Structure formats: structure tokens, C-alpha cells
Amino acid sequence: MVKPNRQAFLHCEVYGNPKPAVSWQKSSQSDIRTGGRYEIFSNGTLLIRQASEADIDSYTCTADNGVITPVWKTIKLELREMLVARIDNDNGRVMEGGRIKLTCEGRGYPTPTVTWEKMGRPLQTGGNVFISSDGQLTIRDVSTRDTGSYSCIVANSEEKIETSTSVQVVPKVMPDDKCEDKTSQMKCRLIVTARLCGYTMYPKVCCASCRRHFNGELLFKDL
Structure with missing residues (x-):
């Protein structure tokens, strides 16, 4: 070989x-x-x-x-080359309404196919999801439902490997004088540390902590 x-x-x-x-x-x-x-x-x-x-x-x-x-x-x-899979991810955190763009590089011989999954469920072109022939995944007009782990699967007749990356979709929120934490500071600190502010329910519970976490970079709307 x-x-x-x-x-x-x-x-x-x-x-x-x-x-x-x-x-x-x-x-x-x-x-x-x-x-x-x-x-x-x-x-x-x-x-x-x-x-x-x-x-x-x-x-x-x-x-x-x-x-x-x-x-x-x-x-x-015979020709053989071990498979390699690598995801280029420049947007680990995306604003709601924006775009997720992930590129998967899959190499090896026999020439492999590249497919995508989100949280173990296959993704296909349709709706706001587009997968190009060269392995690029684009999701437009994202919402908090698009937060999660995305996996690129590279496979041929001899081998199958995968690699994953996480994307967090952060909800847009406008300034709100009543934005305050509705639970203990310790719980809010855990929520921020676990990067859960991108899920709809958590900014409602820890509004002030999540706002401080994003350091004024995001616009807040009424929760």
C-alpha cells in the first residue's frame, strides 16, 4: 500500500x-x-x-x-491514505438572525464523502440550511434553536471519522431597566461559565449576569 x-x-x-x-x-x-x-x-x-x-x-x-x-x-x-477531518469555525458565538458558516476539510484515499450532523441528527440542504459540494455548511437567519454541537463526518469504503465543534446562538436583547438576575449570584455564575446564555430561558433568569458577560457587545431586547 x-x-x-x-x-x-x-x-x-x-x-x-x-x-x-x-x-x-x-x-x-x-x-x-x-x-x-x-x-x-x-x-x-x-x-x-x-x-x-x-x-x-x-x-x-x-x-x-x-x-x-x-x-x-x-x-x-493499492493506494491508501488515512482520513483527516478538520472543521474551520470562525463563529463559535453567533447573534440571533445571523449566519453560521462551517467548513469541513475531509482528506484521504479512497476519496471520502463529507456529511454533517447536529447533535447526532443528519443535516441536509433545505430551508435555511445549505450544504455545498465541497463540505461547507451554511445556516442563515439562525435562532437559539440552532445552538448546539455540529459534527462533520468523513467516510470512504475503508474508514469513517468525525470531528465536532460547538456554536452558540445568542438572542438579541434590547436595553431593559428591569434587567436583573432572578436567582442567586452563584447559579448565574454557573450559567455564564457553562455558556448557557445563548439559550432562551437562561437570559431571562440571569439577565444582568449574561449582559455583563457579553460586555456590551450585544443588543438586548425585552425578555
């Missing part, structure tokens, strides 16, 4: 007296000769440079010293 576009070394050790000559064939084709992307070394190793899908095949090494019947062994070359 070799990664795409890397060098593939197919080794063939032969013994005999007189010393046998080595030749290589690809599947049922004629002999492989040194030249271009191919090189056969004196020790019998076949080198294929920049291995690609066209090189996925069976290769036969034949040893012949002209005295006894030639012998051969066959090896199959």
Missing part, C-alpha cells in the same frame, strides 16, 4: 545459480522497462514514481536464469 502521488517500491529478491535475471509485468501487459515513472534496480526492486489510480494493479516479478523453469511471484499495489 502507498499514499497517492508517493513513490511505490515493489521488492523482489531472487536466488539461483547461475544468477537469475529479473523482469516485471503489470497484469497481463508486456514487460515493464526502466523509463518514465518506472525504474528497475539491480536488486530486483521496481520503483513506481507518483503512484496514481492507474497504477492500482497486480505486478508479477519473474526470475529466469535460462537453465531451469522460470519462477514468479505476484504482488498487488
Whole structure:
């Protein structure tokens, strides 16, 4: 196995007296000769440079010293590359009515597919959700219901991996003279620390603490 576009070394050790000559064939084709992307070394190793899908095949090494019947062994070359999944997330916290934009980079061989899930439920293009062919997830006109964990699933016929990121949608709120915490300071501190101010019910309970947490960057409306 070799990664795409890397060098593939197919080794063939032969013994005999007189010393046998080595030749290589690809599947049922004629002999492989040194030249271009191919090189056969004196020790019998076949080198294929920049291995690609066209090189996925069976290769036969034949040893012949002209005295006894030639012998051969066959090896199959395959391309493999471990999957990699990475999410670019520049908006861990989004204002209500804004846009969530997440890009998933999925790499590997065989070439993987990229899909999205939110809290374990598959996401598909429709409504305010759009998933592009290159793995970008866009959700427009977001509400607090869009707060949660988003997972990118990268999979091919050999492997499946996933990576996740969290997005918090913060409700718009206007200045309110009556904005105050309606529970203990300790509980409000826990709510702020747990990043729960983006959920509708918590700013109502800890309005003042949540407002201080956002440090005046957000507009508050009547809760």
C-alpha cells in the first residue's frame, strides 16, 4: 500500500545459480522497462514514481536464469491514505438572525464523502440550511434553536471519522431597566461559565449576569 502521488517500491529478491535475471509485468501487459515513472534496480526492486489510480494493479516479478523453469511471484499495489477531518469555525458565538458558516476539510484515499450532523441528527440542504459540494455548511437567519454541537463526518469504503465543534446562538436583547438576575449570584455564575446564555430561558433568569458577560457587545431586547 502507498499514499497517492508517493513513490511505490515493489521488492523482489531472487536466488539461483547461475544468477537469475529479473523482469516485471503489470497484469497481463508486456514487460515493464526502466523509463518514465518506472525504474528497475539491480536488486530486483521496481520503483513506481507518483503512484496514481492507474497504477492500482497486480505486478508479477519473474526470475529466469535460462537453465531451469522460470519462477514468479505476484504482488498487488493499492493506494491508501488515512482520513483527516478538520472543521474551520470562525463563529463559535453567533447573534440571533445571523449566519453560521462551517467548513469541513475531509482528506484521504479512497476519496471520502463529507456529511454533517447536529447533535447526532443528519443535516441536509433545505430551508435555511445549505450544504455545498465541497463540505461547507451554511445556516442563515439562525435562532437559539440552532445552538448546539455540529459534527462533520468523513467516510470512504475503508474508514469513517468525525470531528465536532460547538456554536452558540445568542438572542438579541434590547436595553431593559428591569434587567436583573432572578436567582442567586452563584447559579448565574454557573450559567455564564457553562455558556448557557445563548439559550432562551437562561437570559431571562440571569439577565444582568449574561449582559455583563457579553460586555456590551450585544443588543438586548425585552425578555
